[in-house]
Amino acid sequence: MLRLHDCAFSGNGYKVRLLLTLLGLPFERVEYDILRGATRTPEFLRLNPNGRVPVLELEDGRCLAESNAILVYLAEGTRFLPQDRFERALAMQWLFFEQYSHEPNLATLRFWITHRLIDEERRPMVEGKRRWGYAALDVMERHLAGRRYFVGERYSIADIALYAYTHVADEGEFDLARYGAVRRWLERVAAEPGHIAITRV
Amino acid sequence: MLRLHDCAFSGNGYKVRLLLTLLGLPFERVEYDILRGATRTPEFLRLNPNGRVPVLELEDGRCLAESNAILVYLAEGTRFLPQDRFERALAMQWLFFEQYSHEPNLATLRFWITHRLIDEERRPMVEGKRRWGYAALDVMERHLAGRRYFVGERYSIADIALYAYTHVADEGEFDLARYGAVRRWLERVAAEPGHIAITRV
Structure with missing residues (x-):
């Protein structure tokens, strides 16, 4: 299953939650407390060296950061990215x-x-x-x-x-x-x- | 011919000049003095309402702003954008x-x-x-x-x-x-x- 490393408060995370839901793609969330530095730990930096949520972790463990890059990735070939x-x-x-x-x-x-x-x-x-x-x-x-x-x-x-x-x-x-x-x-x-x-x- | 609305000093403009050159695409440049507000005139805002260079103007007059969006546009289908x-x-x-x-x-x-x-x-x-x-x-x-x-x-x-x-x-x-x-x-x-x-x- 897709895994979204996320923060409930984040609008950048919300972009991805919204598109995943519109596409009907099931996912699990991992919540990080960014105010307490949870995205700057060695463990998190292995997912995204830039220390930010959201990160989309694919089923094979590969990770993609930057909310808008994740949107493009998920939207390719769907009605949410123009064909022209x-x-x-x-x-x-x-x-x-x-x-x-x-x-x-x-x-x-x-x-x-x-x-x-x-x-x-x-x-x-x-x-x-x-x-x-x-x-x-x-x-x-x-x-x-x-x-x-x-x-x-x-x-x-x-x-x-x-x-x-x-x-x-x-x-x-x-x-x-x-x-x-x-x-x-x-x-x-x-x-x-x-x-x-x-x-x- | 493609027309690049540009500023010689701009690294964002340079990205586009570099890729156009690597792709062998001829283009003409229009230079703007951003220190004197040349990208905030009514004429320029018709090209890019956000008032920034670079802007790529296509042969049919349509305009595309944001340097990295221009890179993606030009690179599609070439060796400069991964196939995978x-x-x-x-x-x-x-x-x-x-x-x-x-x-x-x-x-x-x-x-x-x-x-x-x-x-x-x-x-x-x-x-x-x-x-x-x-x-x-x-x-x-x-x-x-x-x-x-x-x-x-x-x-x-x-x-x-x-x-x-x-x-x-x-x-x-x-x-x-x-x-x-x-x-x-x-x-x-x-x-x-x-x-x-x-x-x-």
Whole structure:
């Protein structure tokens, strides 16, 4: 059986849980307490030398890290990755946008705020992450105006990746009030058949 | 002809120039002065709403952003993207590692230092970026010990993506002295047939 090395709180882990569920693939979870350094032990570093969840462990023991790489791996040959070469490239574009321009701002502020981690080192970074987080939401809002999904008007891993931390943006004190197209898209994703909540582990 | 919207200084742009050259694909370049906001004009935002180079414009005018998404697009069906499904997933893993754990540290410090951009807002972030940059190099060093390339013992876009900012790490004041496996890998990439320098535009 597939084994997901995960943290219940993680939106990056949730991406993988959501896609595995949509695909009907059974899996078992191993939970790590990242606040206590459980992903920096010698045992975990053998699974992912970069010390981060999620990691997907295949039945033969091989391991794959990076949530969006796991999404691509699982989605290949399914309806969640576009068949058209250019649309597939656009899905990749949004996956990299998510990890570079979105997650480091929305996910990091959510993590720092909900776990009360804003100390002297992090406080000077909050304003920049707030500004860049809203810039990412602005890009999403403009793109979604007149579109139902991010790529090719179909639900894909681009939506799954961006949904993970956007739908809990309020936990990082981002206000989505002026992002109407984003809010309608969030409702659309949540209404997809087989959808599960981030709290379902 | 393919058109690359680019900045000569950019390692992300260099990744694409290098792969286009290795593939023997002719292209024309459009240069943008990112220090003067040339990628934040209304004209540029029509190419990439996220306001960043590189952007690959196809012959029919369609545009693709995010350097690593462009690499995947160009490499599909060539020897620079593994044929094996799991090896292809590992290449993706390293591409996401590069954009999340490597580029925001090594590339950003290189940019700030060479362009003298360390102001009051950025100064508190330098130490963290230094520490996380070395952490990324540590992961690369451990992985490359006993390996010739990042995935499947063959030169791939995983190597191209990670080479771009690693081989100019000194410009961000990173010292590679204790990274022997990384330095030998840099030499190996530079010796690949058809290799071009970052300064070749």
